[in-house]
Amino acid sequence: MRQVVADPEGRYRIPQVPSGELRFRASVEHTMGVATMLQALDGRELRHDVVLDRGASIEGRVIGPDGEGIAGWQVIASPNGGGHGHDAITGGDGRFAMPGVEPGEYSVDARPEQGLSRWTPSVTVTPGGAPFELRALATDRDGARITGTLADREGRPIVHASARLRLDRDPSGETSMTEIDDAQGRFEIGPLPPGRYALAVQLGEHGWLDTGVHDAAPGSTVDLGRIVPPAPGRLAIRLRTPKGESVEPLDVAVHDAAGNGPSSFTREADGIWRSPPLPPGRYQLRAWGERFAPLRTEVVVVAERESLADLAIAAATAVTFALRKPPGIEGRWTATAYFALREVQGAYLDGRMLTIDTTEEFVLTRGLAPGRYGFELRATDGPQHRGEFEVAVGTAAQRVEIAVRSAR
Numbered sequence: 001m002r003q004v005v006a007d008p009e010g011r012y013r014i015p016q017v018p019s020g021e022l023r024f025r026a027s028v029e030h031t032m033g034v035a036t037m038l039q040a041l042d043g044r045e046l047r048h049d050v051v052l053d054r055g056a057s058i059e060g061r062v063i064g065p066d067g068e069g070i071a072g073w074q075v076i077a078s079p080n081g082g083g084h085g086h087d088a089i090t091g092g093d094g095r096f097a098m099p100g101v102e103p104g105e106y107s108v109d110a111r112p113e114q115g116l117s118r119w120t121p122s123v124t125v126t127p128g129g130a131p132f133e134l135r136a137l138a139t140d141r142d143g144a145r146i147t148g149t150l151a152d153r154e155g156r157p158i159v160h161a162s163a164r165l166r167l168d169r170d171p172s173g174e175t176s177m178t179e180i181d182d183a184q185g186r187f188e189i190g191p192l193p194p195g196r197y198a199l200a201v202q203l204g205e206h207g208w209l210d211t212g213v214h215d216a217a218p219g220s221t222v223d224l225g226r227i228v229p230p231a232p233g234r235l236a237i238r239l240r241t242p243k244g245e246s247v248e249p250l251d252v253a254v255h256d257a258a259g260n261g262p263s264s265f266t267r268e269a270d271g272i273w274r275s276p277p278l279p280p281g282r283y284q285l286r287a288w289g290e291r292f293a294p295l296r297t298e299v300v301v302v303a304e305r306e307s308l309a310d311l312a313i314a315a316a317t318a319v320t321f322a323l324r325k326p327p328g329i330e331g332r333w334t335a336t337a338y339f340a341l342r343e344v345q346g347a348y349l350d351g352r353m354l355t356i357d358t359t360e361e362f363v364l365t366r367g368l369a370p371g372r373y374g375f376e377l378r379a380t381d382g383p384q385h386r387g388e389f390e391v392a393v394g395t396a397a398q399r400v401e402i403a404v405r406s407a408r
Contacts, residue, residue: 143191
């Protein structure tokens with residue numbers, strides 16, 4: 001794959017294009033991309049003009065119970081048919097706008113950047129429609145609570161744990177993390193916006209325990225009673241390559257069927273990766289590294305047993321992401337940014353915080369299998385960046401350049 005950036009007048013040139021049928025795609029930030037197939041002839045220049053549709057926008061205002069605008073809230077628009085969403089932060093009067101949104105129906109709600117003390121009901125909108133209002137709930141009247149008690153199999157209170165709560169309709173979105181530190185193992189989460197919630201509890205050496213889905217009505221208390229973890233088991237993973245090559249460095253982790261985790265593995269002296277104690281059940285295992293294609297497979301944990309699995313992991317294309325210094329910055333470029341990588345029409349592969357300190361460009365490398373991927377970059381001192389790229393079969397190394405824009 002070859003990538004170029006158009007000049008300020010929109011002109012682009014891709015040199016040394018092989019003859020034959022080619023897949024061409026063009027996109028720009030906040031603009032819908034277009035893709036087509038082109039036929040290149042040996043020795044001839046191919047001209048292809050592109051017209052990009054800037055899409056529509058979702059606009060509105062977040063207001064409190066008193067009708068006043070709320071500043072600094074995150075507004076999230078999620079496609080009802082699945083896929084990549086959009087977000088924005090409300091201004092001083094509570095107004096927000098998301099430009100360049102693809103056609104379709106979106107569920108939109110707003111939330112504080114920290115905490116769940118208030119929330120708005122979700123509404124369904126279509127890009128290009130009239131601005132609308134999202135009204136936040138009043139916690140004293142509408143807030144719900146979830147309570148329970150944690151104990152081990154001998155009946156002793158579990159006094160140190162973590163509870164993770166999320167809306168059931170948003171399985172990838174963590175909404176609240178609560179530390180449980182009570183001498184009797186009791187906990188209370190709330191007040192919460194009414195809704196249907198999935199609750200998982202991390203019980204130290206017992207791993208993540210999924211408590212199921214719970215309906216929280218306005219002003220109600222959902223008491224889960226006594227929660228006792230089952231006897232745990234362990235996973236042991238032996239990884240190899242088809243050629244018997246070394247498989248380090250490599251990260252191995254699992255999530256349970258409800259998406260709780262990750263629970264990370266440790267490689268021991270015998271070369272086997274072992275998990276911490278985990279509740280019995282089915283898990284999705286992932287292994288990844290700079291030199292290997294991401295491996296995903298299902299594994300099963302059996303109570304009071306160590307289950308051994310032999311797995312093969314393939315070498316991958318080493319994709320180097322080069323973040324170019326924004327224009328207008330003299331000398332060193334220092335910043336903090338969040339970088340996420342996902343499969344197009346698929347799940348996120350990983351996300352990481354980057355500490356940037358360079359004079360020209362910041363580079364990181366990731367091993368990827370052939371396929372189409374998307375990235376997202378959010379710098380603390382600049383705008384959000386999104387893009388897509390393709391890893392071709394048989395490619396040993398690839399470079400993806402990201403022209404980081406300045407906040408000014």
